[in-house]
Amino acid sequence: MSNNYTEKLEFDRQHIWHPYTSMSTPLPSYLVKSAQGVYINLASGESLIDGMSSWWSVLHGYNHPTLNDALTSQISQVSHVMFGGLTHDPAIKLAQTLIDITPNGLDRIFFSDSGSVSVEVAIKMALQYWQSQEKAGKHKLMTVRNGYHGDTFAAMSVCDPVTGMHQIFDNVLMKSIFAPAPQTAIDETWHEQELETLNTLFKNHHHEVAAFIIEPIVQGTGGMRFYHPQYLKALRALCDQYDVLLIADEIATGLGRTGKLFACEWAEISPDIMCLGKTLTGGYLTLAATLCRSDIATTISEGEASCFMHGPTYMANPLACSVANASIDLLLKQDWQMVVGKISEQLSQELLPLKVIDKVANTRVLGSIGVVETTHVVNVAQIQKRFVELGVWIRPFGKLIYIMPPLIIKPEEISKLVNAIKTVLTEPECFNG
Numbered sequence: 001m002s003n004n005y006t007e008k009l010e011f012d013r014q015h016i017w018h019p020y021t022s023m024s025t026p027l028p029s030y031l032v033k034s035a036q037g038v039y040i041n042l043a044s045g046e047s048l049i050d051g052m053s054s055w056w057s058v059l060h061g062y063n064h065p066t067l068n069d070a071l072t073s074q075i076s077q078v079s080h081v082m083f084g085g086l087t088h089d090p091a092i093k094l095a096q097t098l099i100d101i102t103p104n105g106l107d108r109i110f111f112s113d114s115g116s117v118s119v120e121v122a123i124k125m126a127l128q129y130w131q132s133q134e135k136a137g138k139h140k141l142m143t144v145r146n147g148y149h150g151d152t153f154a155a156m157s158v159c160d161p162v163t164g165m166h167q168i169f170d171n172v173l174m175k176s177i178f179a180p181a182p183q184t185a186i187d188e189t190w191h192e193q194e195l196e197t198l199n200t201l202f203k204n205h206h207h208e209v210a211a212f213i214i215e216p217i218v219q220g221t222g223g224m225r226f227y228h229p230q231y232l233k234a235l236r237a238l239c240d241q242y243d244v245l246l247i248a249d250e251i252a253t254g255l256g257r258t259g260k261l262f263a264c265e266w267a268e269i270s271p272d273i274m275c276l277g278k279t280l281t282g283g284y285l286t287l288a289a290t291l292c293r294s295d296i297a298t299t300i301s302e303g304e305a306s307c308f309m310h311g312p313t314y315m316a317n318p319l320a321c322s323v324a325n326a327s328i329d330l331l332l333k334q335d336w337q338m339v340v341g342k343i344s345e346q347l348s349q350e351l352l353p354l355k356v357i358d359k360v361a362n363t364r365v366l367g368s369i370g371v372v373e374t375t376h377v378v379n380v381a382q383i384q385k386r387f388v389e390l391g392v393w394i395r396p397f398g399k400l401i402y403i404m405p406p407l408i409i410k411p412e413e414i415s416k417l418v419n420a421i422k423t424v425l426t427e428p429e430c431f432n433g
């Protein structure tokens with residue numbers, strides 16, 4: 001390794017913010033040279049099997065020829081144009097596809113540049129929808145505890161108040177109404193009683209609530225919890241009964257991860273507004289979409305502002321839309337359910353049994369997502385170092401070691417991920433306390 005390598009990492013440490021870490025005593029970062037298929041290649045020479053899909057975004061692996069081709073051919077056409085007054089084929093094709101494959105009734109699309117922004121857009125849509133009907137009193141948001149919807153301000157106001165660290169921004173965040181987190185797990189017998197508080201909250205607050213936002217079936221960053229579809233069904237019914245819009249945040253779950261194309265399908269419901277992001281471009285570029293029902297778009301458009309008040313500079317970027325089209329085509333033209341099913345089966349066979357290990361509180365699998373909940377908080381720097389030594393890229397947080405590998409992963413590579421988890425679970429220095 002050259003000096004240059006050390007200098008680069010030192011410059012990075014001194015000058016560049018990384019997510020959720022201190023600038024004074026940052027967690028270490030590893031320098032990436034390239035990535036190919038399911039492997040991330042470090043400048044220091046190690047090749048790591050990616051268990052994280054770069055935070056739920058990579059679907060078909062890195063450096064995929066089809067996705068590369070889509071981008072290079074789009075570059076020679078047009079890389080970017082403003083979306084105000086102009087449109088283009090990649091955006092039109094992507095909108096057509098999303099309307100076809102998402103749950104029924106969602107046929108108006110707003111493209112934006114990240115998951116958090118798509119949540120801001122969804123929230124603004126809901127607020128403007130009620131304002132346009134002169135029901136401005138419906139201006140609050142309802143959600144569940146343990147949720148995560150992004151790091152921008154409206155999104156933060158519907159994240160779990162504790163893990164989302166609301167207290168730091170308490171004086172600026174919108175005050176949302178929080179229901180308890182869904183309790184019954186997806187594989188448990190449904191308990192109707194868990195709806196009691198939710199029913200009461202709807203009854204008491206519906207007149208002031210614009211929308212209920214929720215991650216369908218999988219609560220991701222707020223705990224990697226898989227909850228019962230009956231909860232989502234009941235929530236849909238309550239939203240209908242009390243005239244509250246239902247926003248489904250499918251940013252992490254959309255496009256196959258849970259074993260359904262969209263997690264709402266587990267409960268056979270359609271939300272009124274849906275957010276997509278992350279794997280929309282197969283992990284190549286940042287792009288998000290907020291879809292809504294046509295009557296919501298019409299109501300907003302016929303209201304006081306006569307338009308929807310949002311317009312990001314890179315809205316519907318042609319490169320991002322073209323790689324999204326290629327990635328979705330690639331997904332749909334394979335038997336993706338079988339692929340996810342096989343990953344799921346192997347994770348169930350190999351990861352679920354880790355439950356007997358001392359440091360493990362729980363293990364669970366849904367689709368291509370595998371979770372080991374530990375009894376102690378992980379020591380991120382140490383556990384990360386050990387994972388790199390073991391040839392895998394897994395980034396745990398809190399008491400959660402989880403994987404959701406790219407769909408192209410091979411059985412022996414899944415085994416290597418699980419074995420690495422098994423190894424660190426027996427190493428006390430990988431955990432705090």
Ligand SMILES: Cc1ncc(COP(=O)(O)O)c(C=O)c1O
Binds near residue numbers: 148150250252
């Ligand atoms: C469910 C959910 N919503 C929203 C977001 C925010 O997306 P982004 O990081 O692209 O802003 C995330 C990111 O982890 C997420 O998991």
